[in-house]
Amino acid sequence: xxxxxxxxxxxxxxxxxxxxxxxxxxxxxxxxxxxxxxxxxxxxxxxxxxxxxxxxxxxxxxxxxxxxxxxxxxxxxxxxxxxxxxxxxxxxxxxxxxxxxxxxxxxxxxxxxxxxxxxxxxxxxxxxxxxxxxxxxxxxxxxxxxxxxxxxxxxxxxxxxxxxxxxxxxxxxxxxxxxxxxxxxxxxxxxxxxxxxxxxxxxxxxxxxxxxxxxxxxxxxxxxxxxxxxxxxxxxxxxxxxxxxxxxxxxxxxxxxxxxxxxxxxxxxxxxxxxxxxxxxxxxxxxxxxxxxxxxxxxxxxxxxxxxxxxxxxxxxxxxxxxxx
Amino acid sequence: xxxxxxxxxxxxxxxxxxxxxxxxxxxxxxxxxxxxxxxxxxxxxxxxxxxxxxxxxxxxxxxxxxxxxxxxxxxxxxxxxxxxxxxxxxxxxxxxxxxxxxxxxxxxxxxxxxxxxxxxxxxxxxxxxxxxxxxxxxxxxxxxxxxxxxxxxxxxxxxxxxxxxxxxxxxxxxxxxxxxxxxxxxxxxxxxxxxxxxxxxxxxxxxxxxxxxxxxxxxxxxxxxxxxxxxxxxxxxxxxxxxxxxxxxxxxxxxxxxxxxxxxxxxxxxxxxxxxxxxxxxxxxxxxxxxxxxxxxxxxxxxxxxxxxxxxxxxxxxxxxxxxxxxxxxxxxxx
Numbered sequence: 001x002x003x004x005x006x007x008x009x010x011x012x013x014x015x016x017x018x019x020x021x022x023x024x025x026x027x028x029x030x031x032x033x034x035x036x037x038x039x040x041x042x043x044x045x046x047x048x049x050x051x052x053x054x055x056x057x058x059x060x061x062x063x064x065x066x067x068x069x070x071x072x073x074x075x076x077x078x079x080x081x082x083x084x085x086x087x088x089x090x091x092x093x094x095x096x097x098x099x100x101x102x103x104x105x106x107x108x109x110x111x112x113x114x115x116x117x118x119x120x121x122x123x124x125x126x127x128x129x130x131x132x133x134x135x136x137x138x139x140x141x142x143x144x145x146x147x148x149x150x151x152x153x154x155x156x157x158x159x160x161x162x163x164x165x166x167x168x169x170x171x172x173x174x175x176x177x178x179x180x181x182x183x184x185x186x187x188x189x190x191x192x193x194x195x196x197x198x199x200x201x202x203x204x205x206x207x208x209x210x211x212x213x214x215x216x217x218x219x220x221x222x223x224x225x226x227x228x229x230x231x232x233x234x235x236x237x238x239x240x241x242x243x244x245x246x247x248x249x250x251x252x253x254x255x256x257x258x259x260x261x262x263x264x265x266x267x268x269x270x271x272x273x274x275x276x277x278x279x280x281x282x283x284x285x286x287x288x289x290x291x292x293x294x295x296x297x298x299x300x301x302x303x304x305x306x307x308x309x310x311x312x313x314x315x316x317x318x319x320x321x322x323x324x325x
Numbered sequence: 326x327x328x329x330x331x332x333x334x335x336x337x338x339x340x341x342x343x344x345x346x347x348x349x350x351x352x353x354x355x356x357x358x359x360x361x362x363x364x365x366x367x368x369x370x371x372x373x374x375x376x377x378x379x380x381x382x383x384x385x386x387x388x389x390x391x392x393x394x395x396x397x398x399x400x401x402x403x404x405x406x407x408x409x410x411x412x413x414x415x416x417x418x419x420x421x422x423x424x425x426x427x428x429x430x431x432x433x434x435x436x437x438x439x440x441x442x443x444x445x446x447x448x449x450x451x452x453x454x455x456x457x458x459x460x461x462x463x464x465x466x467x468x469x470x471x472x473x474x475x476x477x478x479x480x481x482x483x484x485x486x487x488x489x490x491x492x493x494x495x496x497x498x499x500x501x502x503x504x505x506x507x508x509x510x511x512x513x514x515x516x517x518x519x520x521x522x523x524x525x526x527x528x529x530x531x532x533x534x535x536x537x538x539x540x541x542x543x544x545x546x547x548x549x550x551x552x553x554x555x556x557x558x559x560x561x562x563x564x565x566x567x568x569x570x571x572x573x574x575x576x577x578x579x580x581x582x583x584x585x586x587x588x589x590x591x592x593x594x595x596x597x598x599x600x601x602x603x604x605x606x607x608x609x610x611x612x613x614x615x616x617x618x619x620x621x622x623x624x625x626x627x628x629x630x631x632x633x634x635x636x637x638x639x640x641x642x643x644x645x646x647x648x649x650x651x652x653x654x655x656x657x658x659x660x
Contacts, residue, residue: 043523043524043525044494044523154611156611184383184384184549185383185549185550185551185590185593185594186383186589186590186593186607186608186611187383187611188593189593189605189607190607192595193605193607211523211524212595213524213597214594214595214596214597215595217595217596217597217598217599218595218596218599218602236599237599238599238600241597241598241599242598242600251525252524252525253597255524255525255527255528256524256552256597257527257528257550257552257553257555257556258552258555258596258597259551259552259555259579259591259594259596260555261556262556263556263557263575264531264532264535264556264557265556266527266528266531266532266556267528268525268526268527268528268529268532269525269526270529272493272526
């Protein structure tokens, strides 16, 4: 098995106290090979961040989880905190959208990285300070700026510092949850270039969680599109854009404005995603789909192979000679 | 609607907005000189009825301050703002009042701009009450229904009694627009109107704004998103550090950009097509702060093609050599 990280049939429920349960993740399976970059794309509430948090074992106590998360083939979910702890930050690390939340506001950036290094027994004292400087340099922050507090850094610099901290134990997989969402386009481009370089230079695998399809198209090799708690299509980013096999993927691309194209010509998808606190019948995308037909109301489609490394959960794929674009 | 013939609905001329930088105790005692943030430093623009002008730039470039000055929400240091043919730059609050309802704003975040305790009916009706408009209860009801229909929340009965939390993001933003439209403004300032919305509903709101524009509304849209501007604006003005550095018809600015900053901004817009992985022109560093504006061309320290002269001469916004239309302007001595 070459997979570094494998998620199998992951489910997450949130207890809503008096009003039942929210089935946020409904059977997600994905895998990330060493050095691979997978983009997990979807709109708010689709379960992409919950999936990322479940992999890291960082869900709140109100969540219950089933399924398997395998690292090098070994389940790191079944033993709870005890089985994930040795791997968190060491093999898998995560950076979040608001870097301010990941950094302690009353400690300098450098000392926080030193602490992370010492806590995981990576280095001590002067050695740790030296290594912290190197880490900051590797994300484009001059080492001497380690003496700054988070609020003294710009949004882009803070995100770089958060990435440096996530890299302190040389993880093999970095999960980046909307890493550029709050940033300006030019700063976004700088951070994407940084992530690209880190993957290339250190063979780091990347799981990029985002609502932004073009960012995935530019940075990732593989993409997985999530809707209503499940992956509805996955494949190479090229397949997803040029040969989508799920109407939601096709419409999502069409709804993303590009610099080219005619005035006003951007698709919108009518309606809203289904509520996940009640059982779903049939295809969850059916009420918003422009291609729905009879079977969609009855049967929930499963993710099925439609090409090499390409799978989609849509009944249309069982119909011969369907024109997709 | 606008009886001023060919005159633009909104004309901003050489607008300057400066804020004093708050000094800490130590600086005050140390008699450090007072400093100013030059938020807007000589902006000239116009919006016609039935036209959408997109003001594009990164955070801190002054685009939001420009909009606030237009709406007289911040004080203008110098320059002039004319609206419907009247100079409103120094108009008293009282004299401004009847004009205020003619210019309305839609904010970025419909989760914050709507009062969570008010039903849709009350939210849309409130501006009428504030401006003492709408006459009888029945007339006001009629206006509210018309406004909801104009933002395509129909039939209105389905939405009148709902609370914001019962609406989707796109529907909330439509309610916010309806609350502006109920006063029948001639100018709408839309500050990042879709950036908080999910991708799948953005286009719906943008197309709504587009239809309102077709029916004669003038729209000043503030956005950081060049792709949205490219698809929905008549004209685009690109701002950098308090100045417009390039301005022209949307298609010209996007496909025949002349200012190096515009070119760089366009190059970093991620493309949808994975095969279209052009190498972006990533500028190093970040926009300098508006307290210490660089000499000469304010963009020269980050400009990839700057020459010595750029640090000396402050370029004016003028027609570039390679312009294909008469109304395309750029502020670069090399253009």
